[in-house]
Amino acid sequence: MASFTPYTYIQCPCHDSTSQSRTADDAPPPTTTLPELSENDDDHAFDPRAHRSTFSLYPLEHLLYCDVCHQIRCPRCVTEELVTIYCPNCLFEVGTSSLKTEGNRLTSDYLHLNKSLTAANRTLTLDAHVAVSNARYVSAPWPSKLSKPPPDPTLLSADSATPIPPGPWVLTCSYCHWNSSEIGVKFDKPQGIFGQLQKLRYGEDQSKHVVSGDTSPTKTDSVPETNKARFAALKSFYGSQTVGANPGAGLSGLGDYGLNSPGALTRIMSIYSGNINGLKPKTKSSVMREADSPNEGFQLSDLDEGAAISQLRRDGWDGTVTGDQAKTQVEEGAQFADQLWPIPYLLRAKRSKRCPVCRHIISKPESKVSNTRWRIRLIANNSIPSISIKPLNPPPGSGLLKPLQPAHFLLTFKNPLFDDVKVTLATPATTPGRFASRVTVLCPEFQIDANPDNDMYLDDVLKDGEKERQRRRGDEGIHQAEAGKIWERGRNWVSIIVEVIPSSLRIEPPPAILVKDGDPEPDLSPLREDEDVLEIPMFVRLEWESEASHDQVGAATSREKDAKEKRELAYWCAIGIGRISQE
Amino acid sequence: MASNTGLASLPHRTVSSIRAGAHSATTPGPPQTPARPISSTFGSPSGSSRVDDDPIVIELGSRKLRLGFAGDAAPKRIVAISPEQQRRTGDFRVWEPDFSSQWRSRASGKPWGADHELWQLDVRGQDLGVVEDKLERELRDALFKYLLVDSRPRKVTLVLPPTLPIPLLSSTLNTLFHRFQSPTISLLSSPVMAAFAAGTRSALVIDLGWHETTVTAVYEYHEVQSWRTVRAGKLLMEETYELLLQAVRGYATMERTEQTEDRLLDESLSFEECEEVATRMLWCKKAARQPHRKTSEEGLATVHEHEEEGEEIPPTEDHSPMAITLNSCKPPKTVEIPFSQLAEPCEAAFFETRLSLSSFDDHELPVHHLVYRALLQLPLDVRAICMSRIIFTGGCSHIFGLRSRIFDEVSIQVEDQGWDPVRGKGSEQCKTNLKLHRDSSRQATKNGSVPVVIQPDMTNGNGEATEPQVKAADAPQEVDHVENLIRKEQNYKPQVQGFLRAIDTLGPWCGGSLATQMKIPALATIDREIWLQQGVNGASRPSEVDIKMGQRQSMGPSGLMRGQAAQPNNWTLGVWGTMF
Ligand SMILES: [Zn+2]
Ligand SMILES: [Zn+2]
């Protein structure tokens, strides 16, 4: 609790846009006119502690910026496209087409392993892309290595040139030294681990159940045991029933049992439409029956769970699967520790991001998995001022804010733009929520000079110009904690002072004299998480003029046909100043 | 329970006014306006096309979401709603070592376990904006991280519980249409899909869920009716909490905690830990006696549970301590709870056999009574089919012994009371060997606590067909010449009916996956454009449309709205529309 780092969260203007009618692409944000922020009018005030705010607040680093629309873009208001899909463990790149067949986890790792073998010629090449979640060590799926059970490190660290030794192989966790022989999992060969696992688990090659579109009798003879196999059996059953019900519509189409025409099953499903009373099957439907044998996917419930109850008694708390373990399992339903299985790594994707309005790409990674750089990345950090917070006079001792004692903080705004920016700030007089601290921004309007970093050659010129301007503004005399005056100014930054009077955190009913009839019941519940943090909702409006971009979509804001265009951006942010002492 | 009273204030209002009512700070506005004119022509990056045509199937529950591609045998991602996902982006304190020990400050000021729920079924006072935000974040995370899709608009199939209130459905549709640009959303009923995924067309689906247990009769792919009770997961958790709290206190006091604030004391346990214990350690006792049919099969009329493995002590009499380490109380404590005690929460939550039937309100009927009532109210032929197709679904169905207990209790009631809604013939015969509480429960039935149908009237005073549930019950089964014809068909097998039988399902999600892949028309399909223009107000009640079309609630043709876009009034929200 003692350490507290001040922070700034920004609310992306896209929040709740579903309930705000905003139509034009780059129309100014809905709050171009500053909201009246008096104590009486809290209708529009932004409460950073409100539940909904949680979902729309972002640290500046998480935000992108569309430089065509001149608008902030958060993860909720960009459209994403896949660039590369890969295994985060070995960086193996997975073709997007194979996702369809393999799903979101790397399952057929045969090729994959071979690639790993040749690519890296040192010890860990037999990475099986299988994370192990075992009974005792669950929190994170540690990468495990495939190794030979007898401690024979020489073989493992051998080059790929060395012939692969014969099995059996086990999965080991280098972190806790657990190995899969504990659960009886051993492999004949160090390839196709997922397939071998499936085989071990279900005792047979499951792939034959998964074959779809085939209703030949040889398939239906086998009794499906896995859900996957039952699913396939059901599908095949429904398919055969549809064909039987309407031979004409039967297999005319390719695949999908000829169900490309939605007519077939529609009819079956609707045959019984109408009144349920006195309902009689019609002739046509009668040929469609229900599944009634296991090879059609039908299964009676086994309600006798006496064995499971006995196991629960015998194995106790430690024998059961923890919630975290159950969540990480690929298949649902494990209840005892011995039902846990190694899990393959979840694949990850590199994505590029577009502005949904103008469709420009605002973020694009290098497509190679190993290259972590970006081709395009328009981060908001480069377009809107950052705000840093520090106490004017560092409070002694705990660093906590003392209730009811005024404290001053320096807010430093740094302008990343190459244009001067006019900043207008607004805060409610008191913070929203149960504990209302008073907030005063001494200087709510100021100008920040342009970021000169772009051009060293111009630097000196600018510096002179800057001084000139400062002189003109008459705010050269710095360090004034006075209303309307900035505290300090730098080349592209300005510090201002915010005075806060932290509220007391005591939870007590309001004095009876202040309670009116019909007032809601006072909330006397104990202090909530972060309720002791003094967080200031601050509305920031930026105005600047910049070069008119010609490829601009609907540049409605340009008034004069000048080269300069007036721009405006406004958003709420939440500024975490410090924790209030609970004394 | 989302009762009619809860919804009564909401019908025929715009979503915005619903929102405004729910949370005054939300700026009301016409929800019909799209966020931005996002064209449906999303650029398709060359090559990176993952199953472009496979719709995404989403099963929605109060606690969990299941997501995956149509045609897959299992969902790719099962989301458990958790408070960790409801923190600000960039807040990494979840990973700090003392995070879980600080659960009290996070739980303060909220209903118990609220952060683990997507929504409450009672929409009063609920901020639907928060529901949308939660849902959006979970969907985005699941779709991008686990399904590895891009942002291109995709068709979505929603598998929904039958009792979902309209405002929640509306929020869900808003989220999918506005935030994910789905071109169309199809709605499927989760009990119907449970039956579909069991290979049957009819079933009695017992969904042991979180907020409530619902019993839904499905007949020929139609939801005939739903009954519900609050005896479900949430109540079970309350009972587990009390069990654990007493263990922590060393069984000193039997006082129960009523206030949420009382659950933030040092000795209190976190919701998370209670749930962990509940999912890992609870089990359910057998019925006080086994139903006759079963015992006669075994040849022995065993009275009490001296069953199978003879040497073992029956679990109910096993008082050997089970050590459970609890970390959320201060200080952490390892409690020892007798094994037999671990069956008590189930008794209290689902059965409450100590109390007489008359002491229960309709919404808190013990599960086995609810199932029996459901069967009792069904028309004879529907009942005969449904009783042989009992399907258990829902999170609580995984508790060891619970399904068989419910099944046996229902069997016993059928044996004792038969199917006479007033007084069973069988009850006369069994009178002598009945227990006291059974007697009183029968008494209650006799005293005219006539089973009340919870599902609202489907036709709402259109004068048409408020189908009485029992009307056909006494209609004798007549020999049908059509049936004789059928028999000649090769494919024909006589329908199993007339006795209680439980069957297994792959679950509603799988049903939805299969149905979507096989292009079975949904209960309702909603087009994005129409939703954006009209919102929930545009939906006709299914009854209105269906009467015009001469059919009711059909799962059937023309998807109720597609192809009828020219008459924009003729689209519905399927059975959910009747919740108005
Ligand atoms: Zn955004
Ligand atoms: Zn890998």
Ligand SMILES: [Zn+2]
């Ligand atoms: Zn390990």
Ligand SMILES: [Zn+2]
């Ligand atoms: Zn843009």
